[in-house]
Amino acid sequence: MEDRLNSDTPVERLKRSIIYGEEQDAEKAAREILNAGIDPMQVMERELFPAIKSVGEKFEKGEYFLTDLMSAADAMRAASRVLTSNMKEAGKNKMATTRMGKVVIGTVSGDIHDIGKNIVALLLEVNGFDAQDLGKDVESMKFIERATEVQANIMALSALMTTTKPAQKEIMDLLDEMGLRKKFLVMVGGAPTTSEWAERIGADGWAETAEQGVRLAQRLVKER
Numbered sequence: 001m002e003d004r005l006n007s008d009t010p011v012e013r014l015k016r017s018i019i020y021g022e023e024q025d026a027e028k029a030a031r032e033i034l035n036a037g038i039d040p041m042q043v044m045e046r047e048l049f050p051a052i053k054s055v056g057e058k059f060e061k062g063e064y065f066l067t068d069l070m071s072a073a074d075a076m077r078a079a080s081r082v083l084t085s086n087m088k089e090a091g092k093n094k095m096a097t098t099r100m101g102k103v104v105i106g107t108v109s110g111d112i113h114d115i116g117k118n119i120v121a122l123l124l125e126v127n128g129f130d131a132q133d134l135g136k137d138v139e140s141m142k143f144i145e146r147a148t149e150v151q152a153n154i155m156a157l158s159a160l161m162t163t164t165k166p167a168q169k170e171i172m173d174l175l176d177e178m179g180l181r182k183k184f185l186v187m188v189g190g191a192p193t194t195s196e197w198a199e200r201i202g203a204d205g206w207a208e209t210a211e212q213g214v215r216l217a218q219r220l221v222k223e224r
Contacts, residue, residue: 010036011047014079018051021071023078030082040083048083049128052076056126060211066119073122100127101153101221104146106134107190108167113160116190119210120156127214140171147184153224154217157203159190168193169201176202185220189213 008016010032017026033043055072058064064072103124107117114136124131132150134142147155159165168188175181187205188198198206204220207213 011038011043014043015047015051018048018072018075018079019055021055021068021075023071023075026075026079027082030079034082034086040086044080044083048076048079052126053128056123056214059123059126069119069122069126073125076126100129100218102130102132102150103154103156103217104132104134104143104150104152105156105158106138106143107136107158107160108143108164108171109137109139110167111159111161111164112136114158116160116210117156117158120158120189120207120213123210123214124156124217127218129217140167140174143171144174144178144180148180152184153221154185154187156213156217157186157188159188159193162192165190165192165197168197168203172201172203185224187213187216187220 010029014026014029014033017023017029030040034040052072055064055069059066059069103121105117105121105124107114117136118133121131121133132146132152134146143155143157146152155171157168157171159168172181172186175184175186181202185205186203187207188201188203189207193206195206198204205216207216
């Protein structure tokens with residue numbers, strides 16, 4: 001691994017480090033890119049994001065496992081922290097607008113299951129979204145507050161239990177009561193949910209699997 005990475009330019013090493021999930025190598029390559037005076041924003045837009053997207057595609061094809069996906073995401077985050085460390089605010093804002101959109105995702109109140117949600121969040125991230133993961137057992141108002149705070153495009157609500165599924169409807173009702181329903185796209189998912197349930201509570205879409213969730217998010221953003 002060391003010889004292969006050292007034989008390339010810092011940008012090429014960064015891409016390979018992301019694809020192979022080598023966090024330390026990715027961080028090192030990112031620092032070398034900064035030291036070489038290469039535009040970090042261009043590197044992120046043209047090299048880093050496409051590299052992590054290829055990882056997501058490999059996962060969907062069954063060529064990568066979840067551990068591979070997680071390692072690649074960690075490498076991407078490490079490199080991103082370095083590349084954005086000295087970036088001016090205007091540059092960061094421009095970079096944010098080049099991504100697909102911003103998603104606030106979490107498992108609803110009373111529900112402590114989060115494996116499926118974690119996979120969706122990872123896949124959203126590697127497919128060009130800024131995924132703001134709130135975790136599990138998230139109070140309904142917290143979804144709305146965070147989505148408003150970060151100006152999210154989408155709220156993704158996961159429920160893995162029949163008893164917690166009503167929390168998805170509670171959030172939809174709160175959005176209506178607060179006059180915020182049209183401000184956010186809302187997608188729901190989880191074992192007890194269905195497309196009929198999503199339609200019943202007024203959500204914009206439902207996904208059965210993590211891969212379908214990403215495709216749904218992409219479609220909703222493009223249609224809006």
